[in-house]
Amino acid sequence: MSDISRRRSLRFFFLFISIFLQFLSGFSDDSNSQKDKKPSSGSRKGSTIFIICIGLAAVVGLSSYLFKLWQKKKREEQHARLLKLFEEDDELELELGLSD
Secondary structure, three states: OOHHHHHHHHHHHHHHHHHHHHHHHHHOOOOOOOOOOOOOHHHHHHHHHHHHHHHHHHHHHHHHHHHHHHHHHHHHHHHHHHHHHHHHHHHHHHHHOOOO
8 A cells, every 4th residue: 555545545534533522522411411311212313323324434435445455456467467478579589589
């Protein structure tokens, strides 16, 4: 992985962590009077939305990682084909006696 892509992934990671901490601080309940009360439907919706967002972020991250891995593999295959092509040309030149 190149240095630039590492920096980008670190920036994305820190951005994700900061957003996560914002959500986490919003879900904390500091009041003692609400300990006996049932959670409202609004907090259930908020936590459900948060879990869905985390799942979507994980899917997007995994998809982008797999796409980059696929690109790298494809690039290596093309490079190997190119090297093989030039190796075959050298052998052909030797067989025809064209090389010096």
